[in-house]
Amino acid sequence: MDVERGNVYTMRVPWLRSVESLTPLSHEDLIRLVAQGDEAAFEELYDAVAARVFGLVRRVVRDAAQSQEVTQEVFLDVWEQASRFDRDKGKAISWILVIAHRKAVDKVRASQASSDRDLRQGIKEYKESYEDVADTVEGQLEAERVQQALKSLTTAQQEAISLAYYGGYTHQEVAELLQVPVGTIKTRIRDGMIRMRSKLGVA
């Protein structure tokens, strides 16, 4: 099966498949093909990462219909911008998740402007979502590492980072929620992220 698939790609991109004919294509390879308008590669990439992207978007956006909308926009961006991805600057999955998080946050803030999201509700959501993290990540390697890294932070750092990332709140809002000065939140987030970076071994 691999061989047959390899042949297909050999016809399309000989220089690539001749070296990598028996290894599955990495996300980075797929993006390179997507940048050349390869729809099959795009489909393969979608199948590989859609659940990851949608899971993140659902957490931040919550609403199912809006989450689908955002997810579609994310993948359209991936299609359009594939040529801009630079593998020297980070992993493909990170690139996609950065786009996804940003779009999710934009969506939340846009709906927030019309419905004026209650900040206290935010705390409640955050507590629920943080419990989710503990429940659902068992058995996934990356998830396990992330959880360990989060655990290595002070509670105050965890709280600020989780509210910002999973809740989509600005640091100003996080400061209001936790009733501490924004400068303090800034530092908590930065110190916490630097610690996470070293725990997770990001260069």
Place this chain on the structure above:
Amino acid sequence: MDKQLNLNTGAYALDALDNDERADFERYALTDPQAADEARSLAETAALLAFGTEEEAPPAQLKTDLMAAIRTKRQLAAPSEVRDISSAKSRAHHGRSSRSAKGNRWMPALSAAAALVVFAGVVGWVVGQNTTDTHLQKRLVALEDKQATAQAQQEAMLGIVSSSDAKIATTEMADGASVTVASSGKANQAAVLVQGMAELPADKTYELWFISAAGAVPAGLMQNPGSPTPGLQVLDGPLDGATHVGITVEPAGGSPAPTTPPLLVQAL
């Protein structure tokens, strides 16, 4: 006031800055390579936080819709780079392998901040995306306004391209926009032909620059950037030995010197 922008790297990486703060930080990061690099690595760290959420397969319909949507969706070309007509031809044969930084000098700060550009670039482009609805109408209005000055501009353009030393280069930009720069040392002028640039908010404008080793000199504000048909504009002022033309986003009315990373730097 000292905003301590260097402490915003973490919040930037978590998308926890509001739009103004983000713009402030991105500008600041151009001057502080250490902060730029920190923001990049923290953004990559932040992306891993996504793995702390439960995976969930989207409905099958989403994929069906998406696969249909990409068939009509134009892809962006590789990042802005120098190319004249002859290198454009060779590019067609070599796909995207010819990406090069050749001639892409802006200012020392740019290369220092290059690490940030992946993320800032993604982010900046994402912001411009949702404005397309009102886009078309405004473009049509803009197009009508343009008719009046078009003829004079065309004559100047003709002066440039008919010079024996005329050079023309086209760069494709975000969202299908394209910018063609024509210049002539003999005519001592340059012009741009712009098509389909993203609409900016009312308080922002595209500014054009003549760039040489001495720095960037203002060359006028871009007229009607969103026009669906090519919009021609002769740059203000003489070429005077400039080696590149650049485009940045500036506050309405323009700036005496660039305050944001360039969207495009085109060698002449």
